[in-house]
Amino acid sequence: MAVPSRFVKALRGFASCDIGDALVKLKVPHGGYLSGLKMFSPGLLAPNHKIFGPAYTVRMVAAADKTSPTPPTHFADSIPKDAVVFVSQPKGLISACWGGLMSTRARALGAAGIVIDGRFRDIAEHRKLGMGLFARGVSILGSNTFTRSSELNISVSYENVEIGGEVTVRPGDYIMGDADGVVVVPEGKIEECVHLCQERYDIDEETRRCLEQGEPMGLTIKRLRK
Numbered sequence: 001m002a003v004p005s006r007f008v009k010a011l012r013g014f015a016s017c018d019i020g021d022a023l024v025k026l027k028v029p030h031g032g033y034l035s036g037l038k039m040f041s042p043g044l045l046a047p048n049h050k051i052f053g054p055a056y057t058v059r060m061v062a063a064a065d066k067t068s069p070t071p072p073t074h075f076a077d078s079i080p081k082d083a084v085v086f087v088s089q090p091k092g093l094i095s096a097c098w099g100g101l102m103s104t105r106a107r108a109l110g111a112a113g114i115v116i117d118g119r120f121r122d123i124a125e126h127r128k129l130g131m132g133l134f135a136r137g138v139s140i141l142g143s144n145t146f147t148r149s150s151e152l153n154i155s156v157s158y159e160n161v162e163i164g165g166e167v168t169v170r171p172g173d174y175i176m177g178d179a180d181g182v183v184v185v186p187e188g189k190i191e192e193c194v195h196l197c198q199e200r201y202d203i204d205e206e207t208r209r210c211l212e213q214g215e216p217m218g219l220t221i222k223r224l225r226k
Contacts, residue, residue, distance in 0.1 A: 003190045008174070011190055012052045014197045016176050016183045022196035026189050030167050034182040035160040037115065041126035041133040050178040051113025051132035054187075055169050056083035060097050060118070060143075061150040062090055068150040075149040076102045081110035084175040088156040089118025095146035096139040100125025107131055115175060115182055117158055134177045158184075 011019070024031040039045050058075045061068045071078070079085055085106060089097040098114065100122030106114060113132035119139040120126075126133050153171040160167065167184055169175070174185040185193055203224050210220045 003187060007191045007194050010194045010198070011174060011176070011185065014176075014194075014201070016050075016178050016180045018197045018201060019176055019183045019185060019193060020181075021200060022193045023183065023185065023189065025196055026192055028186060028189060030160055030163070030165060032167060032184045032186070033160070034115070034117075034158050034167060034184060035162055036136055037117075037134045037177075037182045038136075039132070039134050039177065039179060040120070040123055040138070042130045043127065045179045047179050049132055050176065051084055051115075051134070052176050053082045053084040053112030053174065054080075055086045055171055055173045055175050055184070056080055056111075057153055057156050057169055057171055058085065058087045058149055059151040059154060059156050060087060060089045060147040063143075063145055063148050065148075065150070071149055071152050075152055076105040077109075078152055079106050079109045079111050082112050084113045084115060084177070085111055086115045086156070086169050086175065087117060088158070088169075089116065089147060091118075091159070093118065093146055094139055095119065095141040095143060096121035097143045097147050098133075098135075099142060100129075103129050103131045103133065113175075113177060115177060117156075132177065134182050 020031040020033050096119045098116050098120040103126050107129050116135035119137045120135045121139050155170045157166040169184050172187045176183050207224050
């Protein structure tokens with residue numbers, strides 16, 4: 001069942017921190033937080049930029065893997081408009097699995113942003129394009145001889161290395177990325193997430209008003225966050 005557009009529009013207005021807190025309350029593993037990713041483009045932790053859209057997933061495998069499926073077309077040619085591309089790269093590689101030419105194609109197709117569970121390269125090209133891109137790290141090495149695409153638009157897992165455990169990214173889940181980090185909202189949780197985000201936002205704004213008037217933090221939080 002499609003999520004009503006008003007809830008998707010409302011979700012876009014919140015920050016990743018708001019959404020993560022709401023998802024924790026909704027018992028989503030790790031609050032949907034993809035720990036270990038950083039914004040590299042359009043600038044390093046650019047404070048006024050965010051990416052937001054439904055996930056289009058790409059699972060990469062080792063280039064030597066001859067048994068996994070091969071997509072019928074290049075994965076960059078199948079990116080839906082307004083989608084956030086999520087690329088899952090095999091662990092333990094020093095090579096990139098995404099580069100400037102891929103972002104050029106993604107931008108032409110109307111992608112909302114890129115998230116790399118792994119490494120990318122050509123940082124200057126991404127910034128010139130103004131493409132929002134998050135990744136674990138960078139590399140000077142391309143994907144040739146290291147990885148290849150295998151499956152498109154399937155559920156993939158993201159490993160939160162620092163704390164253990166995984167977050168599942170499914171096609172159609174919504175991905176939000178801003179200077180604080182990246183969060184994945186399960187499609188079926190969007191409406192509840194919006195209600196909780198708005199509730200907490202209103203409380204926080206009232207808390208801010210009280211603090212600006214000189215009220216103490218402890219008593220104010222205790223009174224408002226019941």
